[in-house]
Amino acid sequence: MNEVLHSNIQEGIRHYYDDLDFKNILDFVQQKFSCCGGDEYRDWGVNQYHWCNSSGPLACGVPHTCCIRKAPGEVVNTLCGYRTLEKERLELLGTIHVRGCIHAVGLWLKDNFEATLGIVCSLLLPQVVGLVMAWLYWQKLNDIYSKLDTVDFRILELRDFSFGAVDLSGAGWCWCLPREGGYIPVSPREEEEEEQEEGNG
Incomplete structure (x- = not known):
């Protein structure tokens, strides 16, 4: 399970600056749970802007939401995570959160x-x-x-219901009333009479 989460988070980190929704969610989680990355802070190395061989100001660093704030409400230094990916965990204990968010959220869920x-x-x-x-x-x-x-046609028969009383003039040449034992057949004589009536009309 952790491997699946780690893989998904790494994929999100790879597109961190392209996917605003994921960026906002991860920033919130990193600040709320005092964590950085998926499994650890070095997960940020998969983002092209944070590669150590990049030339930008974010090279080999982490976002400011990973940084440890000295006092609540202080002005955020957006470059506080500069060149942190090339340092060891012990060197960063007072600078950024080195614990991964998978572990931080997992511990919170267990505690709550x-x-x-x-x-x-x-x-x-x-x-x-x-x-x-x-x-x-x-x-x-x-x-x-x-x-x-x-429809129970036996009940209709008990009530003296007659199929002959039904006006089927608009039904064409076929009687399609269902009954016990099948449909009412049309005899050849009836069909010839109808054709003669239509010819005379």
């Missing part, structure tokens, strides 16, 4: 298990309720459709 469970349940419960309601609604529609689609 009840809050995490509550958040997960609050997100999943509406989805589950929606699925159950949709399934019940679908079952109800099927029941209604089955009742409307089923």
Whole structure:
């Protein structure tokens, strides 16, 4: 699981300055959880602007959201992470956060298990309720459709219902009334009579 997260975060870091949404999320996480990168601060080496062989001011450094603030509300030094990727962890303890965000967020989730469970349940419960309601609604529609689609012609016969009383003049040459045992057939004689009537008309 950590490897998948690390791979995804590295891919996001690679496009950090091109994907504004990911940039804002990662900046928030790095500041909120006092972390830097995915697995560690050296993950920033995959970004072309932070390569150590680059020539820009960000070369071999990390974003300012990785930096340790001495006092709350102080003016942010955007180059506080300059040339940090070429230094060892112990040299950076007072400068940037060397812990990766995967570990920082994982520890927070473990320490706040009840809050995490509550958040997960609050997100999943509406989805589950929606699925159950949709399934019940679908079952109800099927029941209604089955009742409307089923006609018991034996009951119609008991009520002295006659198929001959039905006006089928607009139905063309075929009687398509379903009944027990199949559809009502049209005899050749009836078909010839209808053709003669149409010829005389």
